[in-house]
Amino acid sequence: MTFVSIVNSFGRMSLPPIFGTPTANVSAFNASSFPTTIRPEDGTGESSSPNIPFSAGGMMDTILTTTGHVSPLAQLVVFFYKLLGTQFGLDPSMVLAILGFIWGALKIGSQIHDYTQRFIDDYLMCAMYISEDDHIYLHLMKWLSHHPSIRNNQYLMAQTVWKSAWEEEEELEDALFWTDGGEVGGGNRMYLNFANQAARSSPRFVPAMGSTAFWHKGTYFRVHRKKESFVNTHSWGGPMKDLEEIKVSCFGRSIDPIKELLADAKALYYNDTRQKTTIYRPRVKEQRRDHNMWQQVARRPVRPMSTVVLDSGEKHDILADVNEYLHPWTPRWYASRGIPLRRGYLFHGPPGTGKTSFSFALAGVFGIDIYVISLQDAGVNEEDLATLFTKLPRRCIVLLEDIDTAGLKRDLSSESDDKTEDKKSEEKGKKDKKKKHKSTSDTSDGESESEVEVKPKKRASRKRDAGKKNPVAVDGISLSGLLNAIDGVASHEGRVLIMTTNKPEALDEALIRPGRVDVQVKFSNASSVQAGELFHRMYEASRHNETSKTAIAEGQADKSNEQPVAKDDTEELEGITAEEMKTISEEFGRRIPEGVFSPAEIQGFLLKRKKVPRRALDEVSEWVEATMRQKEANSKVSTVQ
Numbered sequence: 003m004t005f006v007s008i009v010n011s012f013g014r015m016s017l018p019p020i021f022g023t024p025t026a027n028v029s030a031f032n033a034s035s036f037p038t039t040i041r042p043e044d045g046t047g048e049s050s051s052p053n054i055p056f057s058a059g060g061m062m063d064t065i066l067t068t069t070g071h072v073s074p075l076a077q078l079v080v081f082f083y084k085l086l087g088t089q090f091g092l093d094p095s096m097v098l099a100i101l102g103f104i105w106g107a108l109k110i111g112s113q114i115h116d117y118t119q120r121f122i123d124d125y126l127m128c129a130m131y132i133s134e135d136d137h138i139y140l141h142l143m144k145w146l147s148h149h150p151s152i153r154n155n156q157y158l159m160a161q162t163v164w165k166s167a168w169e170e171e172e173e174l175e176d177a178l179f180w181t182d183g184g185e186v187g188g189g190n191r192m193y194l195n196f197a198n199q200a201a202r203s204s205p206r207f208v209p210a211m212g213s214t215a216f217w218h219k220g221t222y223f224r225v226h227r228k229k230e231s232f233v234n235t236h237s238w239g240g241p242m243k244d245l246e247e248i249k250v251s252c253f254g255r256s257i258d259p260i261k262e263l264l265a266d267a268k269a270l271y272y273n274d275t276r277q278k279t280t281i282y283r284p285r286v287k288e289q290r291r292d293h294n295m296w297q298q299v300a301r302r303p304v305r306p307m308s309t310v311v312l313d314s315g316e317k318h319d320i321l322a323d324v325n326e327y328l329h330p331w332t333p334r335w336y337a338s339r340g341i342p343l344r345r346g347y348l349f350h351g352p353p354g355t356g357k358t359s360f361s362f363a364l365a366g367v368f369g370i371d372i373y374v375i376s377l378q379d380a381g382v383n384e385e386d387l388a389t390l391f392t393k394l395p396r397r398c399i400v401l402l403e404d405i406d407t408a409g410l411k412r413d414l415s416s417e418s419d420d421k422t423e424d425k426k427s428e429e430k431g432k433k434d435k436k437k438k439h440k441s442t443s444d445t446s447d448g449e450s451e452s453e454v455e456v457k458p459k460k461r462a463s464r465k466r467d468a469g470k471k472n473p474v475a476v477d478g479i480s481l482s483g484l485l486n487a488i489d490g491v492a493s494h495e496g497r498v499l500i501m502t503t504n505k506p507e508a509l510d511e512a513l514i515r516p517g518r519v520d521v522q523v524k525f526s527n528a529s530s531v532q533a534g535e536l537f538h539r540m541y542e543a544s545r546h547n548e549t550s551k552t553a554i555a556e557g558q559a560d561k562s563n564e565q566p567v568a569k570d571d572t573e574e575l576e577g578i579t580a581e582e583m584k585t586i587s588e589e590f591g592r593r594i595p596e597g598v599f600s601p602a603e604i605q606g607f608l609l610k611r612k613k614v615p616r617r618a619l620d621e622v623s624e625w626v627e628a629t630m631r632q633k634e635a636n637s638k639v640s641t642v643q
């Protein structure tokens with residue numbers, strides 16, 4: 003269709019607003035009013051360019067005069083239209099036809115490209131899909147961020163990486179900054195300064211959304227990242243949730259190269275975690291996904307078992323028991339006898355005696371991760387707890403701390419329930435515990451001692467919730483909910499469950515019956531020998547590290563000709579022989595009374611004198627006396643620290 007015929011057809015249509023006001027005289031646009039060959043109107047009535055068969059200016063001017071007001075856009079179109087005809091001698095209808103052809107060709111080209119792409123994808127390539135929910139996603143993203151060709155890619159996404167204290171420590175050790183503390187009369191003392199630390203930590207670069215190609219071990223790979231929104235069917239999070247998916251593809255009919263790539267990614271991810279224990283906690287509700295209920299909160303260096311002071315026979319027994327349970331043939335043994343594959347430990351004892359420390363040391367010995375659940379966590383209700391237990395890896399430690407505070411769920415809606423529960427508590431001593439547990443699922447048998455302690459807190463939170471008028475304010479976990487989670491039908495088998503408590507007597511029998519708790523371990527205050535061991539460990543470990551640390555500190559000081567603050571404290575450690583250290587440790591142990599102080603208390607005392615063992619020995623008797631007086635007076639205020 004030529005331009006003239008297009009224009010002719012205008013006569014039968016209503017005029018678009020771009021050509022003037024809606025009241026413009028459309029009949030003036032009738033095809034009969036146009037000559038079939040239009041010449042430019044230059045005032046003479048003759049064409050200045052006889053070779054031009056079509057004069058756009060004339061036609062457009064006619065349009066303009068017949069349509070009244072013209073928008074700037076239309077004027078621009080007319081201008082170019084005139085330019086084509088008068089300046090370049092081109093037939094505008096031809097130009098339009100060419101443009102149309104190019105557009106069509108592009109469209110067909112893109113269709114062909116899509117079909118070809120689909121054909122290649124379907125018949126010449128293989129692909130693997132990885133969901134954001136999965137741990138492999140983390141492995142792959144970390145691996146991609148380390149890959150040289152990805153790092154040099156044109157389209158990248160920058161991500162801030164939050165590092166734990168231990169990861170930072172490794173990076174920072176060689177690049178410490180020191181500043182003057184600004185003390186009056188403080189001499190040239192220098193102190194660490196971390197002001198520009200944030201500026202020095204670089205982001206992580208990963209492929210941007212869309213496709214990114216790279217070569218790895220001689221194979222061409224393509225990574226395609228895309229994000230999609232889904233309707234959220236869970237109680238947590240908003241109505242919609244975004245989920246990213248990565249498609250990794252490579253040429254050929256074998257998917258092995260992709261599997262190898264993922265294995266490499268996994269190896270890299272765990273390469274630096276081998277000597278670390280990873281700690282997970284439940285994700286906040288908004289971020290939970292089907293396969294991603296747990297969030298990694300820290301990766302700390304493995305705690306050596308030798309640093310936990312405990313009866314060596316007992317330590318060995320527990321290690322052997324866990325070892326047997328985690329052995330690959332154990333599941334078959336349990337299955338053939340119809341016993342659920344579970345192992346539960348109860349660590350009980352006064353605060354600060356090493357229950358948590360021992361759990362971490364266990365995780366380090368067996369190279370497994372720790373999943374910590376706090377039953378006081380407001381974001382974890384019974385339903386969540388059950389789901390969390392089903393989303394555990396094959397081998398792990400689940401740490402339920404301060405279990406004596408479990409079973410405290412109340413009906414939040416009525417104040418009268420408080421009274422009922424208080425009454426139940428009073429009656430508890432008289433009633434048979436087991437019977438009571440069976441009769442009420444919402445209140446725990448283990449409420450007595452621990453409950454008194456946590457009640458004010460629970461009531462306060464209940465009032466807060468009631469204030470919010472939350473109709474489903476059922477936060478808090480009942481004993482039955484907890485039992486359901488730890489050994490319900492859906493509960494994960496294979497995990498090591500460790501429960502810790504300061505008050506084992508307050509626990510319900512149902513919670514600690516064999517099958518739920520198989521091994522009980524008592525943690526006690528330190529004996530004199532253990533106090534000596536703690537002392538020895540504190541200073542002996544420092545002595546090994548001190549030489550290198552002092553060298554670094556001296557190096558810094560030499561550079562600035564000033565003295566870092568740590569230096570003089572290390573001198574005492576350097577001057578003590580191994581033999582002398584042993585003697586001092588034993589003497590220190592003798593000065594600590596048997597079973598009075600927790601290892602945490604002794605550690606606290608030593609930490610304040612961490613580089614001066616002789617001074618610690620000199621001051622320990624005074625500290626023991628003052629602290630014992632404080633304990634007798636039931637005071638929280640220390641006079642000697």
Ligand SMILES: Nc1ncnc2c1ncn2[C@@H]1O[C@H](COP(=O)(O)OP(=O)(O)OP(=O)(O)O)[C@@H](O)[C@H]1O
Nearest residue numbers: 309310311352353354355356357358359601602605
């Ligand atoms: N037996 C121990 N051997 C070595 N260190 C110990 C021991 N017990 C406690 N500590 C030290 O005391 C601190 C507190 O220990 P931990 O948290 O393991 O105690 P806990 O028994 O779990 O306390 P709580 O009952 O209050 O949770 C830690 O820094 C740990 O290093």
